[in-house]
Amino acid sequence: MEQFTFVVTEKEENERIDKFLANKDENWSRTLVQNWIKDGVVSVNEKSVKANYKCQIGDVITVSVPEPEELDVKPEPMELDIYYEDEDVIVVNKPRGMVVHPAPGHTSGTLVNGLLYHCKDLSGINGVLRPGIVHRIDKDTSGLLMVAKNDYAHESLANQLMEKRVERRYKAIVHGVIPHDHATIDAPIGRDPKDRQKMTVTKINSKEAVTHFHVLERFSDYTYIECRLETGRTHQIRVHMKYIGFPLAGDPKYGPKKTLPIHGQALHAGVLGFEHPRTKEFLKFEASLPEEFEKILQMLRNDR
Incomplete structure (x- = not known):
């Protein structure tokens, strides 16, 4: 206690x-x-x-x-899109709609359940609910995650994240037409005091948050962008883009209700790069856009 x-x-x-x-x-x-x-x-x-x-x-x-309640997290067979695996690290491409790790009341169907069935040896640093999980992406965000198979790898990857040495790039579609080609958003993020289920830009109980982005393509009412995370706060891209007036399309928490026909925010973690914990080689992976995301882009191009 x-x-x-x-x-x-x-x-x-x-x-x-x-x-x-x-x-x-x-x-x-x-x-x-x-x-x-x-x-x-x-x-x-x-x-x-x-x-x-x-x-x-x-x-x-x-x-x-009180001490957290011990939950029984069981291995479950499922198809995993694994981009890389060795004795220390797994890189997996998470589909939209999948939760990363179990939580009270939601202990099955998560990426962790599938990983436990696949390899059975994940780091224990984050406890029984989040074995191997060094970082996470939201349920409705698709894309690449690095997972540690032992505590040695976990500590190395966590330190790289803390020292801002991990490369993380996301593709997103936002509401509005961004006039400038690139920018940096440097605005601290903390829990929204008016709604505990949301994060917001605030100076109260907040942490540094920096997002770099550049425009890939403009449409009549939307913009297709790539974001590079310097920090990794909860909902960072979603909060930052709303803060500057260009919320993510389809975002049920931070975006407008009238939006594109997509289930959840149009956000994909497409690029992940890090130094291998043991070999010290810099590994970089890229996952193509999900089919649903591609269809939305094509629809916007056709309407232009």
């Missing part, structure tokens, strides 16, 4: 305790915090409170985070 302690500041006075705590960690939802309060693992000045308690200046709030 891990314990956290917070002291309420003047700026946070009269804020509900569930909202106060949910803003302290991007992985703490208000629902999760409310359950902790019901379970008695949250205290204010060493006393139990209810979720609607209004914080007062100087309150000492303690949270004893």
Whole structure:
């Protein structure tokens, strides 16, 4: 059990305790915090409170985070589009609609379930729910992922990500016609205080986020672009493109409802490059656009 302690500041006075705590960690939802309060693992000045308690200046709030529930993640046979594999690393092309790793209430049909059946030896650094997973892409984003088969490889790949040495390029279709050929978006991203299910550009509890992009093709109402990630924040491309006024087509969370006939955001992780953990050779892979993505581009070209 891990314990956290917070002291309420003047700026946070009269804020509900569930909202106060949910803003302290991007992985703490208000629902999760409310359950902790019901379970008695949250205290204010060493006393139990209810979720609607209004914080007062100087309150000492303690949270004893319970150990995560162990879930039984089972190997499942499935067709995997593997681009590369050796004793340390797997590079796989994830299809649109597939979740990367299990979560409470969703323990089957994920990429991790398929990987466990395929090779049975994945790194244990990220625990039982995310074995081998060094980075992730959203359910409705297709494309390349690197997966570690042992802890040695995992540490190397994670360090490369942290040091911004991994090459990650994405193809996307956005609403609107971008007038300039290329640009860099340097804007910090954090949890949206108005909607905990979303991320947003904010200076509050945020992390550095940098996205470079250039225009590949323009249409009457849309633009086809390539993005290069310098950092890897949750929903980074989706949030950054909305921030500058060109949200991703088909994005159910950050884009307009009236959009292209595509299931989920038009985003594909097409290029992945990294230094092999053991040989130190730089490996680079490229996955072509999914058929659905290609059809949308052809439709836009025909309408031009």
